[in-house]
Amino acid sequence: MTPSEPSSLDLAIVGNCSVAALIDKMARVVWMCLPRFDGDPVFHALLGTRGAAGDGAFSIDLENACRSEQAYIENTAVVVTRLYDEAGNAVEITDFAPRFQTKGRMFRPTGLVRRVRPIAGHPRIRVRCRPRFDHGTRVPEVSYGSNHMRFVGNGQTVRLTTNASITYVRDETPFLLDGPVSFYFGPDESLTHHPETLCREFEEETVLHWRLWTRRLGLPLDYQEAVIRAAVTLKLCTYEETGAIIAAATTSIPEAANSGRNWDYRYCWLRDAFFVVRALNSLSEMETMENYLRYINNIASMTGADHVQPLYGIALEEKLVETTVDLPGYRGMGPVRIGNQAYEHFQHDVYGNIVLGASQAFFDKRLLRQPGVDDFERLERIGERAFAMHDQPDAGLWELRTRARVHTSSSLMCWAACDRLAKIARQFDRIERAVLWQERADAIHATILARGWNEKVGAFVESFEGQDLDASLLLIAEVGFLPPQDPRFVATVERIGETLRRGKHLFRYHAADDFGAPENAFNICTFWYIDALARIGRKDEAREIYETMLACRNHVGLLSEDTNPATGELWGNFPQTYSMVGIINGAMRLSEGWESLV
Template sequence: TASKRAYVGESLVLRTEFEGPDGAVAVTDFMALAQGSLGHDIGKRVPHALVRIVEGIRGRVTLEMELVARFEYGLALPWLEAREGVVEMRAGPTVLRLESDGPVDLESDRITAHFEIDQGQSRSFVLRAIDPLDDAAQDRSSDGTASELLEATLEGWRSWNELHVSYDGEASALARRSAVVLQGLTDARTGAVIAAPTTSLPAHLGRGDTWDYRYVWLRDLSFTMRALWVAACPTEADRFLGFLAHSLGRPGDRHVPIVLGSDGRRDISEHQLDHLAGHRDNRPVRVGNQAWDQRQLDVMGEVLDSAYLLREQIPEFDPETREMLRDFADRAAAGWREPDAGMWEARDRERHYTSSKVMCWVALDRAVKLSARLGEGIDTAGWERERDEIHATVVREAWSDSAGAYAGAFGSDELDASVLLMPLVDFLPATDSRMAATIRHIDEGLSQGPLIRRWKDEQNGFVICSYWLVECLALMGDVDAARERFEALNGLANDLGLMGEMFDPASGQIMGNFPQTFSHVGMINASWRLTELGRRSAPGE
C-alpha cells in the first residue's frame, strides 16, 4: 500500500513510497525533459518519454508490472514485437516503445514483468512515443537512460524555478506549486496554457457534463496572464499573447473561436466515443469541444485586459498583436448589444449575460488606455462612447430589484457567480452599495461552506468562483472573512497541491477535469490580492 507521496522539490517528478509486509520501495514517475533543456526552454524539445524507476528502501519486495496499451481511444489493438531489448507496440499512426533494464514478458495483448527488489536495488521502465514516419525519431536511445533522464528532468525544473518561483505572498507554498502546475500545462512550443490535461471527467455524477478540456480557452486568458505574471514571470505571459495573435490570423469578418488547440488549431469539433464507458460509468466520453464555435462576447475583454496587464513588460506590440487588439476592440464596440452563450458556454440558448457585457466594457476601456500603442487611424472617441454606454446599460439592465443584486443576465433575478468579475476588472468598486449587496447575496445564496456554486441549481462548488469571492470580500474591506475562506479553499487541494474544476462538498470529492488551470489561477490571483491589500494596510505603507 502507498504510505506517502510527494513531488521532488519544485518539480513534477512524483515519488511514492509503498510499504509491504517484508519491505518498502520508492516509485519515481515523471514525464522526461530533454537533457540540456533549461530555464525558459524546458519543454520545447522533449523525449516524449514516461519514466518509472523502482528503488528498494528496506527488505525485499515482490512486484508486478503490467502494461496494456490501447490506441485511438481503445479502437485499435496494437501489435506487440520484442526486438533488440525493447518491446514495440504499433497501431495506426502511433508507436510506443517500452525499454527496461530487466526482462519483460509478452502475454497476448499486454506486457508484464515479475521481479523482486532488495534494499539498494532498482528497476526502471521507459515508455516512449515514437513517430513512425520520422526516421530521426526511431532511435531515442541517445536521449538517455532512466537515471539520466531523471537527472536531466530535475535539473531542468531546478533551472526553471531559479528564474520563476520566488513568490512570497499568502500561502506561498501552494501558489508556487500552482505556478509549477501551470508550467506543466503549458505547450512550451507556443506558450499556450491548456485548461486541463484530461477529457470527460464529470463535473457532476450522472449529468452528462463530461467535457474535453485539453485545449486553450480565450476566456481564461487575462486570469492566467495575471497568475503567470504574479507567480511565474512575464516571459510566459508574453509568449501566450503572441501565440494567440498568430493563431487567429489576419482580422476579418470570420468568427473568433473561443477555444483553440495548443498548436493554434481552430476547428476542434466535438464527437463522442460511445464505445467507452467513461469515468465511473459517466457518459459520454468526448473528444473535441463544440464551444469553439460558440459566440462568446467576453473573450474580447479577456484578450485586451491581458495586453493591458503586460503593457510595461512589452515595449511594443508586434504588428499582428496590434491588429488583433484593434479588431477585438472594434468587435466589442459593434457587437456588445447582441446575446451570446456566456462564459459558462450555455448550449441551449443565447442570452444577454451580464458578464459578457462587462467584458465588452473591459475590451473598450483597455483599448482606450492602450490606444497610443495601437497605431494610427483609431476611432478612440467611438470606443469611449460605446464603453460608457455599456456601463450605463449594465448598471440599469442587470440590476434586479427582486434579487437585490446584479443578476446573471438582463431581465433575470437569478444569481450568478460570474458577476463577481465586476469589481475584479474595475467595472464597479466592491464598496459600491449595489455591488456590495450583490457580493453579500452571492455569499449567502450560493455558498456551500468555503465554496460557492455558479448558480443556485448547481450541485457542486466551482473553485475559481470561490476564489473570486475571496477577492471581492477583501476589496470590500472584510479581509478577515476573505482570508478565512481563502485558507479553507486551499485545504481542498489534494495531498499534492492539485485542484480540479469543481468540488463536491457532500462526498468530499474533487470533480471535473484535473488538474484545472482555472482553479490554480484563481488561487494565485486571490493570494496576490490578499498580499497586496495586506501590504497597503501595513504600518508605514
Template sequence: MKKKKHIYPHAIVGNCAFLAYVNKNTNIDWMCWPRFDSSFIFGRMLDQRKGGEFSILPDDDGGFSSKQYYIENTNVVRTEIETSDGSYRVTDFAPRFYQNDRYYKPLMMIRKIEPLSGTPRIKVKCNPVGNYGEIVPEAHRGSNHIEYLGLEQNLRLTTNISLTYIEDERGFVLNEPKYLVLTYGAPLEASIERTSERFMNETILYWRGWVKSTSIGNFYQKVIIRSALALKIHQYEDTGAIIAAGTTSLPEAPGSTRNWDYRYCWMRDTFYTLNAFNSIGHFEEVEQYFQYIANISVQESERFQPLYSISGEKSLIEHILDLEGYMGNQPVRIGNQAYEHIQNDVYGQVLVSLLPLYIDNRFIIDERAGSHKLINKMLGLINKTLDEPDAGLWEFRTLAQEHCYTNLFQWAGASAALKIGRHLKDDEIISQAEDLVSRSTEKIEKCWDDERGVYTQAIGSKHLDASTLQMIMMNYIPHNSDKAKSHLKNLEMELSADSGLFYRYKHADDFGTPETTFLITAFWYVEALTCVGRIEEAIKIFEELISFENHVGLLSEDVDAESGSQWGNFPQAYSHVGLINAATRISRKLDKPSFL
C-alpha cells in the same frame, strides 16, 4: 446519509509536450500521445478494460499501502509502496531541461524503480493502446526493448528489466534500481541507467531553477508554487496554448452527464491565466501565449470562437466514445460543441490581456508588433456584437441572453483600449474606445436590480451569477462603495456554500440544476472579499479552499459542498489560476509579509 468523499488519487507529470497521470497504485491512468488532445496511450481512468495499463505492482495478493509526493519544487513524482515483503519507490518524470540553446522535452516517460527495504517482489505491466482503446498494438521483442507496432508511430519500452518478466507479466525480486523508458517515435539508443539518471537530475534542476525565478511573496508560498508548477505543464509550448485540463469526461457530479473534453484552449480565460503568470513574474509563458492569440487573430476575420485546439484548429466536433466512463459515468466525449457557441466576452478578454504590453516597461516595443492592428480588430468586434445575445461564460447550450459578464468584459476591453490609445496618442482608438465604454456601461446598468441591490446574470433576468463577482474585481464597482458591499452580500446569500465554496448559479440549465460548486468562483469570492476590505474573511476562506486539494496539492474543477469531494476535470488549470490570483490579491493587501 453523508456522501462518501471522492478525491482523485493522482499526481501529474509533464514537460509542456505531454501530461501523464500517475495513480497512487503506480499505474499511469491517463496519458495522451503525441499531443494533449490525442488519443490516450493509457486510459484506465475512463475504461478499466480498454484503457491499457502501465503498472508496477507487488506480485502477491497480500495488499499494500502507498504514499505519493512530489520531489520538492519539481514536477517529478514519487510513489512508495509498502508490502509484507518489503517496500519500493517509483520515481516518474517527463524529461525537461535546457540543452543546445533550447528546451529538451521529448515524448519520453521515465520510471525509476528502487528497493527501499526487505525483498519486495514486483510485477511490471505495460500494455499501451491506440484510438481510445480500439487499437491494441503488437508487441515485438528487441535486445533490450519491446516495440509496440500499429499506432501512428512506434512506441518503444527500453529497460534493464528482464523482457521475459514483462512479456509474461511475471513477478521478480527487486534488489537493485530498475528503469523503464517509454518513447514515442525516436527511441532511446543511449545507456539506460546513465541516461535516465542524468535526465532525472537535469529535470529536477530545471524545475527548481524555474521555481527560483518566480516572484512569490510569503503568503502560502508552498501552495502557490505547486499551483504554478501545475499550471506551467498545462501549456503546450510548441504553440503557446494553455489547456483548461488534461482530461476529458470526468463528471462535474456523478450521474450529471456534465462530462466535457477540456483539452483545449478557451479564449475567455486569457485574462485570468496571463494575470496569474504575470503575478509570479513568468513572462516567457505570457509571451508564448500572446503568440498563440496573435495567430488565432490572423485566421479569424468575422468572429472568435470561445475555444480552439492547441494548434489553433477551429473544428472541434463532439463525439461520444464507447467507453465505460470514469466510475461508470457516461457519456465519454471528445471534442467540444462549445466551439460553435457565441461568446462575446472574448474580444474584451484579449484587449485586457494586451494592456501589459503597453503599460509594463518590461515589455519592449518589438514585443508589441502586430498588436496595434489587433486592437482595432477587437474594438470592431465589440462594436459589432455589443447588442447580441450570447451563450455566456457558462456556455448555455439552449439559452441566449445579454449577459452582464459579457458586457463587463466589453467594458473592460474598451477601457483597456482607451488606455492604450492614450499611450499611443491614437485619436481613432481613443474615440472608438470611449464610445464603447459608454455603450457597454449602459448595457451593464440594465442588469442592476434596484430592489435587491445587485447585478443579475443578464438583462431582464432575476437570476444571480457568480461571474458578476468580477464587477468588483475588474474595478467596475468602486471597492469601498455601498453598491459593492450590497452586490457582494446578495451573491453570498444566494450562491455561497459551506467553507467558502461558491455555486456558479442556482437555476436550472440544459442539464438540470448544478449539483456541485465551481472552484474558481470561490477564489473569485476571496478576491472580491479582499477588494472590499474583508481581509480576515478572505484569508480564512482561502485557507478553507486549499483544504480541497488532493494528497499532492492538486485542485479539481468542481467540489461537492456537502462531502468535500473533488469532481470535474482534473487538475483544472483555472482552479490553480484562481488560487494564484487570489493569493496575490491578498498578499498585496497585507500590510506586512507573514509566514502562514
C-alpha cells in the same frame, strides 16, 4: 489497496509542456495522451476500459502492497511514489517527463520516464505496460528487442526501453528488484545511452530545471507551497510549441456523479487562458504570456473582424466536433466525449479575454519582443467586434447550450476590451483612437449600469433585465468596472453570498440549466468570492474560506473543477487551470507583505 480502476482524483500530474500524464497513488499511469494533450489516450484507465483489468495503464505493482506515500520533489514536476508491502519490503518509483535546456533549446520529448529502486527489504514487482490505441478499442501489435518493446497501432508507434528484463516485462512476470531499473516510454527511437544512465541524467536535469524555474517566481510571503504547486501545474498545462493553454488535462470527468456533465477540456479556451496568463504574470512568470501572445496573434490574424470562437485546438484547429467513444467513463459514469461543441457557440466575453490577455505586454518592458503598433491594430479588430456584440445575446460564460441571453458578464468583458484598447492607444500616443475607444467603453459602461443592475433584486444580475444571480458578476471589481467599495458592487457580493453560497463553497448559479440544477460548487467561483470579500473589507472571512479551499486539494496539492460542498470530494476535469489560478490569486490577495518581516 490495488483496485483495477481509480476511484478518486487522488492523482499527480507530470509533464513537460508537450505531453502530460496522471499517476495514481499506487504509481499507475492511468492517463496519458499522445502525441500531445488532445491526442489518443494510450493510457486511459482513468475512464475505464473495455478490455481486461489493467488495460490502458502502465503499472509497477509491488506484490502484497498494503500502503503508499506520494509527493512531489520540492519545487518540481517530478513525483515520487513509495509502495510498502506487509513484510516491510518497499520500492520507490520516480515519474517525470524530461524538460530542460540543452544545445540552446528546450528539450521536451513526448515521453515519460519511470525510475524504480528498492528502498527496503527484498521487494518483488510486476510491470504491466498496456497501452491501447483508438480510445481503448485497439490492442497494439507488439514486437521486442534486447531492451525494448514496440507498440504499433492507429498510425503511431511508441517504444518502452528499459534495463529490466524484457522477458519479465513482456510476460508480466513478478521478479525480485535487486537494484534500480528505469523505463523510458515515448517515441519509437533508440536511446543513445544505457537506460539507467540516461534516465538518471534526465531526472537530474529536469529537477534542476524546475527548481531554477520556481526560484524566479515572485512569491507572496504566505501560502508559498500552495502557490508553487499551482504555478508548476499551470505551466504543465501550456503547449509550448504553439503557446496554447489547455483548460485541463482530461476529458469527461463529470462535474457531479451521474450528471452527464462530461466535457472534453483538452483545448484552449481563450477565457481560461487569460486567467492563467494573469495569474502567472502576478508571479513575474512572463514566458507564458509571451508564448500565448503568439497563439492569440495567430487567432486574431485568421479571424480578422469576424466571429471569434471561445475555444480552439492547441494547434489553432477550429472545428472540434464533439463525439462519444466506447469507454465506460470515470467510475463508470459516461459518456466519454471527444471534442467540444462549445466551439460553435457565440460567447461574447471572448473579445475582452483576448484583449485582457494581451494588454500587459504593451506596458511591460521585460518582454523579449515588445508589441508594436501593428499588434495594437490587430487587437483593434477584436475590439470592433466587442463593441458590436456587447448588447447581443450569447451562450454566456457558462456555455448554455439551449438558451441565449444578453449576459452581463459578456458585456462586462466587452467593456474591458474597449477600456484596455483606450489605454494601449494612449501608450502609442494614438490620441484619436484613445478617445474613440474610451467613448465606446463609456457607452458600454452606461448600458451595463442601466440594464445589468436590478433595483428590485438590489444587485447586478446575470442578464440584462433579468433577476437571477451569477457568480461571474464577482469580476466587476477585478476588471476595474467599479471600485470595490462602490455600494452596488458590495450589494452584489452580499446577494451572491446569500443566494449561491453553500457552506464555504460557491455555485455558479442556482437556476436549472440544460442538465437541471447544479449539484456541486464550481471552484473558481469560490475563489472569485474570496477575492471579492477581501476587496470589500471582509478579509478574515475571505482567509477562512481560502484555507478551506486549500484543505480540499488532493494529497499533492491539486484541484479539479468542482467540489461537493457536503463531502469535499473533487469532481470535474483535472487538474483544472481555473482552480489552480484561484489558489494563486487568493494567496496574492490575502498574504501579508514581505515588509512585515523587516
